[in-house]
Amino acid sequence: MTEYTVGGFGTVRLRPLDPERDADVVHSWVGEERAAFWGMTGLTRAQVAEVYAHMATLDTHHAHLAEKDGTPVALLQTYEPAADRVSECYDVRPGDIGIHVLLAPAGPEGPRSGWTDSLLSAFTEFALRTLDRDRVVVDPDVRNAKAIARFTRQGFTRGPAVLLPEIDLPDVQLPEKHAQLAFLTRAVAFPDADPR
Template sequence: MPPTDASANAGTAPVTDAGTAASPGARESRTAPATVASADSADSADSADSADSADSADSEDTLDMPLTDELVALIAEDAGAEGERDQGSGTAAASASPAVGATAVASDLSIADDLLDHVADWGPIGTPVGVLHLVPVRIERDLPIIGRWMNDPAVAAFWGLAGPENATEEHLRSHLASDGRSVPCLGLLEGTPMSYWEIYRADLDPLARHYPARPHDTGVHLLIGAVGDRGRGLGGILLRAVADLALDKRPACARIIAEPDIRNTPSVAAFLDAGFRFSAEIELPAKRAALMVRDRSLRQLL
């Protein structure tokens, strides 16, 4: 998946991701045992950003895990059950998403092609600081600015993508060439690029080995790019907005997951401000992470 997180509200470190591995760069070892120091045993089923450790030879990330026929069938079965429940209760959300409902589930294409319910079509969302729009990354257009952000020392400390531009390019291409389980996006605030996001299927990520994953768990990684945008509370505001957007656009998803580095207190604070709860500390190959969870069931209380 992605690298380590950068901090959202950090004056010194950009915001990390909200949901899948403590840092986008950390990759999980195939053999390392999962250690969970749970602060919330029943809830330690959530996770955060995972960091892709560049120096871990025996590792794999989300994109290294092919979807088996059995897993595709399981996803279809779960989506079908969600669709029937939503249609039976008359919820508008079920009819709004092409990935939910008997018709969509009947097609293998809707499952393989639409693992994240068309992030590109999620559209803009209003926030207290302006309109935010997640736009899927295009290498030729976005590599220069994302590469520049990755070379900020405060960001590099968590994402591990500093250096020549081709390091960032390789990372982006690995996500863009995947089967759709991870979508890298540029965050435009009032039309200005100011953040980098990765929206991914946490339940299909190696991160799922470290917590009791549920079907359709959605992970988020966030990096606040410009130094001037850090330390102003933007991380918590934007994370809340994107978590709400993901829950609106993904009816089958019950939780948004994130795993910032436990040492990155500004990032952890941003997730808490965004309505995430601390579930557990988890040991990942490249870091010790705070497993942060945003529950759909508690959304109206936050």
């Protein structure tokens, strides 16, 4: 488990996702219409657990559950772009890492100001500093204006809009996806840090 303190927000804990133990909460998130871009809205709880059990066998793709005050608040997936379909759409550099982010739905109190930006700050810290990477790549669906705006606010620079190819393998099936690439370098994320 890794912890990050975000000023004015609190402590964010990241731990490896347990495919079986965390299946209920993840299934409840991905089944909502707001998570349509995640691509798992029609899956059963067992299928969601299966997807993440398969991911846990990979060296290149990892799922993490983010918690605040012991409550699950987001799913963070990290991946090696060279081992992902995104590599067919841009020139992967050494030191790149890809992330996918799915936020929990707002609670009964409704949307909270600064919540998303605080979580993205912790995820950026994790990807660039804890995992010691030089650049983060994201690939939200081009229709997901909210996600694109969130990443832009966080300092990501838009790259090209691309078509991620369909994947149809025995263990992984992904439809093609029109995605907006965006990138965040360590120098932009942490401008006051000592250069490596």
